[in-house]
Amino acid sequence: MPDLRAIALGAGAWTGALLVLLLPGAVALGATCGLVVLVVAGVRRRRWSAGWLAPLAALVAVAGVAALHQVLVTTSPLAGLAEERAVATVRLEVTSDVRVVIGRFGDLQVLRADVTRLEGRGTVWRLTAPVVVMADAGWPRQQLGTTLETTARLAPGEDDVAALVRPTGAPRVVSPPDVWWDAAAAVRRAVREAVSGRDEDARELVPALVVGDDGGLDAGLADDFRTTGLTHLLAVSGTNLTLVVGFLLVLARWAGVRGPWLYAIGVVGIVGFVLTARTEPSVVRAAAMGAVALVGMGRNGRSRGVRGLGVAVLALLLFRPQLAVTAGFALSVLATAGILLLAPVWRDALMRWTPRWVAEAVSVPLAAQVACTPVVAALSGQVSLVAVGANLLAAPAVAPATVLGLAGGLLGLLWGPVGVVVAAPAAWSAGWIIAVARWGASVPTAAVDWGTGPMSLVVLTALCLLSVPLAPRLLGRPGPALACTGVLVVVMLVRPPTPGWPPAGWVMAMCDVGQGDGLVLRAGSRSAVVVDAGPDPAAMDACLDRLEVTHVPLVVLTHFHADHVGGLAGVVDGREVGVLEATGLLEPAGGVRDVEAAAGRAPEPASHGLTRRVGEVTLQALWPRPGAAAGDPGESAPNNASVVLLAEVAGTRILLTGDVEPSAQAALARDVAGLRVDVLKVPHHGSRHQDLDWLASLGSRLALVSVGADNDYGHPAPDLLAALSAVGAQVWRTDLSGDVVVVVADGEVGVATGG
Known part of the structure; x- marks a missing residue:
């Protein structure tokens, strides 16, 4: 029987952090004091045992640390100047x-740092305050561990940072990184160099497995990993540390190391791993969970592992209370708890009719998946059906890919050719993991949409809790276990039909891709023209699947912002794709690179004024006009360079406007004066920056707004919606209706939603 006191200790610490981080200050203080009084009174009256005092102490301690951290951040002079x-x-x-992200007006360098000296408004302060730095692409790239000075404009920060720092001048390096940071960077480079001659995906996956360095991984492949429940392999996780440090301990035992020295080598291994993978909170959290897993592998492992988990949760939250509200922390703790608490029971049940190695191989990923399913569903809105099988198939390759990848890097520091030879099996193993991820994602029903509403998550959590007592009964007998497995396989391999979808007579679909554009024009049976692909490959792929589109003769990318091109891999995956066109303005550069990587080729420029027929779709590119003025300098040049298309399908005229802003709209009003359409795709997700006179003049019966729920841009603008409604247009929004499909029946244009 596991020690429930240890679980209560971790739960108490987690509760203390959540009280402070999620509730207003006065409410959090009152709730904490109320719990203290309640527990102390219960212990004094002997209604509860004194064992409740330890979780209570953990709750109070973590709540105090979280409150103190909030006070220090919000009252620091840095936060004051940022306001x-x-x-x-x-x-x-x-x-x-440094992470490079695609900003609205170009690429940005984003990094975290601590401010130790602040000079502003005639005063100098010495302090330690966390910040996020957002610098332009041309700002000199800074290495981890560097100390520098720069002038910057401050802005209020979010979460646990005191400010957002936007450098306005060139940095002056005060001191370079310390030797251990240089050593860690050398190891990371060596791992990459050891597999640099391998397949593109394999040479990116090996560094991700070894030290969580997944910066160059293909977006489509990363999405396949998410669908198949293998995402934990791409980030620094407890599994990485367990494999690396476990291998180090095995070598030490072979070398005759015993007793305290073995523990010392384990500590050195953990510290070295953290330095190499970076001392960020997520890495420290992964190291703690990995250490718990190592403890759980030893003698009396289940009991010691559970105690270690409770202590690890307490220590992590004392170190950084903000971890309590991060998805990574929740998933790590729940997965570790599932493996320690559920997997042994389910393994013993399976061992009644299967060999031990089969029982362990099935029970471990199954227990971790069940424990994490509610959180994963809350994040993605989906429940993966292939996760257990994919993890089972990938598991044999994870250890050699990780251990040999690291060994190849370390030996490569001494002599490059030896490192390449040793790392070769790591690349082969990574290739197998990639194949599993792609196979799993291609299964017709790899995941089912579940939703993220409170009721959906409550029901899912209840089902997961119900599986705890039921699973041993099912797994302990071959008949029920094999029957359940067979049903699951059938569900995965046979895509369930969606009654009435796609609707008869559909001509255009505005896919629910979140904050972005993903538009589909019906070109024939199972054929469509795609205009923009949204920010998420999975969402775009799922929408095309629902529409039963297998052939895409033409893809047009209106411009290269991530919310229009980030999901291109979802269009390409598993479909026959013909011509790829885009705007002629190749900005931002990061978006252009992403498009070329996803498509495997550069897009052709869309030809202004050209009218052509693609299947049942007639298309004409109205904008950008060659030689057109750059537009208002206060507007986004990439937005104003959006390809604007006039389409006709089944007699319905549709205007697709990309993200063009008022100056480009005004130019269009002059170029195509008197234009009238049936359907308008509202520019720029319903931004308030519009030429309302022009939009109203189009006479559209339907106005479609592709917009993400709860976006922080204020889209769509109420004034815009009111103006469109005032001229008789019916407004449909993806954030409220999901997929919006335009249907023509008996010559009338209507809308179907859902899918």
């Missing part, structure tokens, strides 16, 4: 690697 959006001189210690 005033002041320009100051800051000394920064870089605490993370």
Whole structure:
């Protein structure tokens, strides 16, 4: 029987953090005091045992640390200057690697740092405050561990940071990274170099498995990993540390190391792993969970592992209370708890009729998946059906890919050719994992949509809890276990029909892809023209699947912002794709690279004024006109370079406007004066920056807004919606209706939603 006191200790610590982080200050204080009084009174009256005092102490301690951290961040002089959006001189210690993200007006470098010196408004402060730095692409790239000074404009930060720092000047390096950061960077480079000659996906996956370095991984492949429940392999996780440090301990035992020295080598291995993978909170969390897993592998492992889990949760939340509200922390803790608490019971049940190695191979991923399913569904809105099978198939390749990848990197530091030879099996193993992920994602029903509403998640959680007592009964007998497995296989391999979808007579679909555009024009049976692909490959792929589209003779990308091109891999995956066209303005550069990587080729420029027929679709590119003025300098140049298309399908005229802003709309009003359409795709997700006179003049019966729920841009603007409704247009939005499909029946244009 596991020690429930240890579980209560971790639960108490987690509760303390959540009280402070999710509730207003006064409410959190009152709730904490109320719990203290309740528990102490219960213990004094002997209604509860004194064992409740330890979880209570953990709750109070973590709540106090979380409250103190909030006070220090919100009352620091840095936060005060950020509220005033002041320009100051800051000394920064870089605490993370640089990530390049696609911003609205170009690529940005994003990194985390600690401000240790602040000079602004005639005052100098010495402090330690966490910040996020957002610099332009041309700002000199900074390495982890560097200390520098720069002038910057400050802005209010979010979450647990005191400010957002936007550099306005060139940085001055105060001190370079310490030797251990240089050593860690050398190991990361060596791992990459050891597999640099391998297949593109394999050479990106091996560094991800070894040290979580997944920056170059193909977006489509990453989506396949999410669908198949293999995402934990791409990030630094407890599994990585368990394999690396476990291998190190095995080598030490072979070398005759015993007793305290073995523990010392384990500690050195953990510290080295954390330095190499970066000392970010997610890495520290993964290291703690990996250490718990190592403890769980030893003698009396289940009991010691559960105690270690409770202590690890307490220690992590004392170190960084904000972990309590992160998905990674929840998934790590739940997966570890499932493996420690559920897997042994389910393994013993399976061992009644299967060999031990089969029982362990099935029970471990099954227990982890069941424990994590409610959180995964809350994040993705889906429940993976292939996760257990995919993890089972991938598991034999994870250890050699991780261990030999690291060994190849370390040996490559001494002599490159030896590292390449040793890392070769790691690349082969990574190739097998990639094949499993792609196979799993291609299964007709790899995942089922579940939803993220409260009732959906409550029902799913109840089902997972119900599986705890039922699973041993099912797994303990071959008949029920094999019957359940057979039903699951049939469900995965046979795609369930969606009654009435796609609707008869559909001519256009605006896919629910979140905050972005993903538009589909019916070109024939199972054939469609795709205009933009949204930000998420999975969402775009699922929409095309629902529409039963297998052939895409033409893809047009209106411009290269991520919310229009990020999902291109979902269009390409498993479909025959013909011509790829895009705007002639190749900005932002990151979006262009993503398109070329997803499609395997560069797009052709869309030809202005050309009218052509693609299946049942007639298309004409109205914009951008060659030689057109750059537009208002206060507007986005990529937005105003959007390809604007006039389409006709089954006699219905449709205007697709990309993200063109008022100056480009005004130019269109002059170029195509008197244009009238049946359906308008509203520009820029319903932004308030519109030429309302032009939009109203189009006479559209339907106005479609592709927009993400709860977006922080204020889209769609109420004034815009009111103006469209005032001229008789019916407004349909993806954030409210899901997929919006335009249907023509008996010459009338209507709408069907859902799918």
